[in-house]
Amino acid sequence: MKSSQHRLGDRVVWQLARASQHWQRLARRELAAANVRTQYYHVLASLADDGDAAQAALADRISFDRSDLVSVLDELERLGHVVRRTDPTDRRRNIVAITESGEKLLIEMDQLVYAAEARLLEPLTAAERKTLLALLSRLAQD
Amino acid sequence: MKSSQHRLGDRVVWQLARASQHWQRLARRELAAANVRTQYYHVLASLADDGDAAQAALADRISFDRSDLVSVLDELERLGHVVRRTDPTDRRRNIVAITESGEKLLIEMDQLVYAAEARLLEPLTAAERKTLLALLSRLAQD
DNA sequence: CCAAATCATGGGAGATCTAAATGATGGGTA
DNA sequence: TACCCATCATTTAGATCTCCCATGATTTGG
Numbered sequence: 110m111k112s113s114q115h116r117l118g119d120r121v122v123w124q125l126a127r128a129s130q131h132w133q134r135l136a137r138r139e140l141a142a143a144n145v146r147t148q149y150y151h152v153l154a155s156l157a158d159d160g161d162a163a164q165a166a167l168a169d170r171i172s173f174d175r176s177d178l179v180s181v182l183d184e185l186e187r188l189g190h191v192v193r194r195t196d197p198t199d200r201r202r203n204i205v206a207i208t209e210s211g212e213k214l215l216i217e218m219d220q221l222v223y224a225a226e227a228r229l230l231e232p233l234t235a236a237e238r239k240t241l242l243a244l245l246s247r248l249a250q251d
Numbered sequence: 252m253k254s255s256q257h258r259l260g261d262r263v264v265w266q267l268a269r270a271s272q273h274w275q276r277l278a279r280r281e282l283a284a285a286n287v288r289t290q291y292y293h294v295l296a297s298l299a300d301d302g303d304a305a306q307a308a309l310a311d312r313i314s315f316d317r318s319d320l321v322s323v324l325d326e327l328e329r330l331g332h333v334v335r336r337t338d339p340t341d342r343r344r345n346i347v348a349i350t351e352s353g354e355k356l357l358i359e360m361d362q363l364v365y366a367a368e369a370r371l372l373e374p375l376t377a378a379e380r381k382t383l384l385a386l387l388s389r390l391a392q393d
Numbered sequence: 394c395c396a397a398a399t400c401a402t403g404g405g406a407g408a409t410c411t412a413a414a415t416g417a418t419g420g421g422t423a
Numbered sequence: 424t425a426c427c428c429a430t431c432a433t434t435t436a437g438a439t440c441t442c443c444c445a446t447g448a449t450t451t452g453g
Binding site for chain 2 (some may be wrong): 117119124125154155226233238245
């Protein structure tokens with residue numbers, strides 16, 4: 110008859126939020142030491158992995174709000190890591206592309222992100238990580 | 252020799268972030284419809300589950316920044332859901348306690364949070380949820 | 394040619410993080 | 424005892440990140 114009703118600690122969503130918060134902190138600290146934002150990584154990685162895209166499509170790929178992508182791209186463009194060019198077939202669109210400078214930065218960030226990921230997942234075996242990935246993947250779909 | 256290097260989609264941390272984002276959205280929408288903030292739930296649930304606490308201890312329990320707790324408690328106190336009283340044994344501290352009104356609100360919010368959680372976890376069996384909880388719990392520790 | 398849909402952008406709100414100021418406590422030392 | 428000081432708790436202020444709503448420009452479809 111254990112009556113210790115714990116709304117938080119024993120709930121999947123609570124642990125999900127805590128683990129995610131932990132990860133965000135690890136990644137942000139790691140990248141902040143190199144004076145870059147985690148948002149840069151999402152943008153550059155998506156462009157490098159899946160190619161150029163209009164802002165709206167890019168935002169959807171990395172689950173960003175379209176309006177928030179604007180200022181991130183402003184910065185990345187100012188730093189020379191991406192370029193925006195108007196799509197000739199639809200002048201509403203800006204096609205975003207990664208530059209050589211951006212690809213260099215991405216490689217540097219990869220090191221840091223991998224290191225942070227390794228630290229987060231350290232308590233789990235390879236098999237457990239695979240299980241976790243599979244379970245989480247089935248939740249994420251919209 | 253598959254050369255499709257996907258930095259994002261196949262990574263545990265990516266799916267972790269996506270799943271958490273999905274959950275945050277579900278919970279916030281559900282609670283926003285009732286004109287309450289998700290922060291209220293964390294505070295009230297922790298006080299109800301684990302008892303009164305000083306602000307710093309409470310913040311640690313729910314992974315809040317101590318400075319952010321201030322305005323949340325201001326609101327909750329203004330609404331009559333919690334009370335702050337100076338700890339007689341250490342007058343630096345404010346002991347925070349939930350009120351009857353706060354407990355009533357918590358019960359209402361519980362309905363909404365459970366509904367949102369059910370929707371999130373719907374794709375998983377009970378055993379899978381248990382596995383997921385166990386794996387996540389081992390990541391969350393600081 | 395007009396109405397609806399799409400794209401990029403701006404503004405405001407909620408949530409979290411950092412840095413730093415203020416109040417209060419406790420301990421050591423003259 | 425009386426004073427100094429390191430430490431802790433609360434608070435303020437500012438920045439970042441994400442979400443939501445609105446608007447202007449452009450394109451598409453009827």
